[in-house]
Amino acid sequence: MKKSSFTVVIVLFLAACGHKEQAYDASGTFEAVETIVSAETTGLIKQLDLEEGQVLKAGETIGYIDTVQLHLKKKQLEAQITAVLGKKPDVPAQVAAYREQLKQAQKEQRRTTNLLKADAATPKQLDDANAQVAILKKQIAAQESALDITAAGLTKETLPLSAQIEQLNDQLLKSRIINETAGTVLVKYAEPNEMAVAGKPLYKITDLSTIVLRAYITGSQLSGVKTGQKVKVLVEEADGKYKTYDGTITWISGKAEFTPKTIQTKDERANLVYAVKISVKNDGFLKIGMYADLALTNKP
Incomplete structure (x- = not known):
């Protein structure tokens, strides 16, 4: 009985030791690509709907920065454009008188031509009628050209104003706080009613659906690994057991470094x-x- 009990104790001891001793080739810690989202414009934060640990979708609107001053500036610029364009000449109206004179001159030209055919007018009278028509056509062309130049000049005056409006539209768009990267909020740096400044961090986010283990291998192990290789990742649980994950090597450093103090390799x-x-x-x-x-x- 004693021998049997002793044998059972040894078996249990060896099983326990075997359970704790996990075969591994390297150790490391998990990390992730962390993105710090900053304000893109300056103003009072009116809304910021997020909390640490919250999972956000890409393209999700989570708040906005006060835009009253931007809207007022835009209205002012739009009014200036309207005022400038209001000075543009009405080309058809301003040449209407000349065109009426041209109609009369062309009518006289036709009448003189018919009289000349009936020997009731002289060639000089027809020449004078033709000259009058030609003069009026040149006057109309000159007037239209001058008016078009004036209108084009006024239109060009509005181009800088239109560019400023485009800038304001861009700032208005950037006043909306839109989460561009899907992931989990790690840190929240700002709160509603605080002043945001362009470049000031608002929150930190990372995608934890896929996480990266940074481990360290020795030079002797280097020849046995390659990118794309499938490996096993072992994580110790609270009860001392190990949880196993499938992993893929995505990067291998081309430069050796001294072993980090917090990491111990097998060798x-x-x-x-x-x-x-x-x-x-x-x-x-x-x-x-x-x-x-x-x-x-x-x-x-």
């Missing part, structure tokens, strides 16, 4: 290591800064 004799990044699909358990071990399962 403790190596002073220089190479950083690698492993992309891991996150089920919600993985967090930034969490430690994990790397097992190079499918070695080429």
Whole structure:
């Protein structure tokens, strides 16, 4: 009985040791691409609907910055454009008198031509009628040209004003706080009714659906890894067990560095290591800064 009990104790002890000893080739911590979203215009934050830990969609409007002054400036510029364009000449109205004279001159020209055919007018009278028609046509052309130049000049005067309106429209658009990157809000830097300044951070966001493990391998392991390689990532749970994830090596550093103090590789004799990044699909358990071990399962 004693021998049997002793055997059971040894088996349980070895099983426990085997459970704790996990085979791994490197260690590291999880990180993610963090994006700091800043204000694009200056003004009072009227609305900012987000909290730390909130998941945002790409293109989601989460607030806006006060735009009253921008709207008033835009109205002022639009009024200036209207005033300038109001000075444009009405070309048809201003040449109407000349055109009426031309009609009469052309009518006289036709009458004189008919009289000349009936020997009731002289060639000189027809020449005078033709000259009058030609003069009036040139006067109309000159008047229209002058009026067109004036109108074009006034239109050009409005171009800088129109450009300013486009700038205001862009600022009005940027006054809307739109989340461009889908992800989880990590830090909130501003609150409603605070003053926003262009370039001032509003919040930090990152996409945690896929997280990156930055691990370190030795020079002797370097030949056994390549980008695109499938690996196993082991994360210790609260009960001491390990949770395993599938990962893919996406980057291998081309430069050696000294082992970070917080990281211990399998080969403790190596002073220089190479950083690698492993992309891991996150089920919600993985967090930034969490430690994990790397097992190079499918070695080429």
